[in-house]
Amino acid sequence: MSDAFDRAVEAVVFASPEPLTVEAIRAHAGEGDVRGALARLVTRYRGRGIELVERGGRWHFQTAADLAHLLRRGRDEIRKLSRAGIETLAIIAYHEPVTRAEIEAIRGVQTARGTLDVLMEAGWVRPAGRREVPGRPLTFATTPEFLSHFGLNSRRDLPGIDDLRAAGLLDPVDLAFDQLAVENLGEED
């Protein structure tokens, strides 16, 4: 029965961790018309989600080329920026170019290693050369993506401190609540 032999060839090629030569297939599947079996299997799988293909004299199964996009699925995730992240971003926007030490001096707390990474990964912050002072610290600045995300034409559109105060964003009552929240939650969450 050629069908029994086809089954054996099919299973051998399927289970092999690497593409197999006709001789290697024969070594497992036993004596028989390996090429004939391979040809029948190619026909059988034509148009299916799986194809039997030969590459440089070696045979293997692969998923159909037109379905390759299914194997790489993109997933969108909406994520919240941490409080430390937003504050760091705001400081960079208002003070750029600014070093890490300056950001920490303004925030009053150390900036966790990951915070700047996240902002750079988001595409909003980039390294902007070194400051010519001892230690030559790296400075950071915002990117055009930052402006476009927040609907700004330029950094000059950012409201000044007086505008923020007028809008109640410097309200010490808020500050008191914020600091309570910071104490309770721990910084840099």
Add this chain to the structure above:
Amino acid sequence: MSDAFDRAVEAVVFASPEPLTVEAIRAHAGEGDVRGALARLVTRYRGRGIELVERGGRWHFQTAADLAHLLRRGRDEIRKLSRAGIETLAIIAYHEPVTRAEIEAIRGVQTARGTLDVLMEAGWVRPAGRREVPGRPLTFATTPEFLSHFGLNSRRDLPGIDDLRAAGLLDPVDLAFDQLAVENLGEED
């Protein structure tokens, strides 16, 4: 076209290194009748060298069992489980969730340090919460990998489990004894 969707499901299951749940298949293949496609594919592959099987709610392709002799050649034998390991695995599978003390009560010996470790390392057994009795002992249960490795669709397919349950052989000795005592009382009346 159901055929286009069948191809997609076929390719996704084929490409996955792990057995996939219906939900995982849908995540890659897209919206469609995944179960219907799987059923059609099972029929399509029946009797071939490769089969599509469901194990514990997860789907994968595997070689037909009757071809084992061709494929085993040149492969490392899978690690042999000790007698204690086999018994412990059987007790967990047929009684889960079950505590270490309950396993020991059935086996009549303490469980050696390595026995449960080996089963967990193989991915067949996992801790499954604590029993709400004094001491809150940890319980153990089997995993989807266990079902998949032993070719079981679900725990209901464990060999002879219905007979064992009907014969009371999965009940603890105390319970079985009490039931026998009640039956004998009934006969004496």
Add this chain to the structure above:
Amino acid sequence: MSEPPEQLTLALDGWEGPLDLLLSLARAQKVDLREISILQLVEQYLDYVEQARRLRLELAADYLVMAAWLAYLKSALLLPRATQEVGDTDPDELALRLQLRLERLDAMRDAGARLMARDRVGRDVFRRGAPEGLQVVRRSFWDVEYYDLLAAYGRVSARSRPVLHVVREREVMTLEAALARVAGLVGSAIDWRDIQAFLPDVTSAALRRSALASSFLAALELARQGRVELHQERSFAPLYLRRPATG
């Protein structure tokens, strides 16, 4: 002294405890464990252990514990029922429990064997040798509004800018002034008088509160010096002052 037969040594090494040995003996006796003779099983076990002892084989303690328990069970089973003391466990019950345990272990041993005999992945059936793999590429979108950004900067600014505290100047009655006034007025007070009567006549409510506070402290100080007596019915009731009776 002859060498102990190797087969027995190996056999004993192979048992996983006394229950395991008992099960093997029981299986040799009958196929159906529900019909085995417990008495016969006990004798077989005791023979086995005795034989091992004669051959000076090291027996683990749990085998000897089981032997002692079985010897007790045997004697209880053989004794006429009437001679047993009230309160002793029924030997038939013990025998039945032992049989139930053996049945359960046997069932699991059998189940394990059937499990191992199934078509197992990697031994009887094989998964695909070189799967392409499935990938999930995660794209992160950050949910930050312009307001969040400005609020964050406002927060940082408010936190880091120096804060100047200015205390407004306001009219107060000093403790010295209150001491002088209360001490002067109490000299003429023979009867109890409300502390309100000692306050200066002022229209400002703030100054009046300050005067009350200072006068109260002055009254306490004068009472300490013995120059005034204080009387109050209860908390928050009016406070009365008068010149000390003996003063």
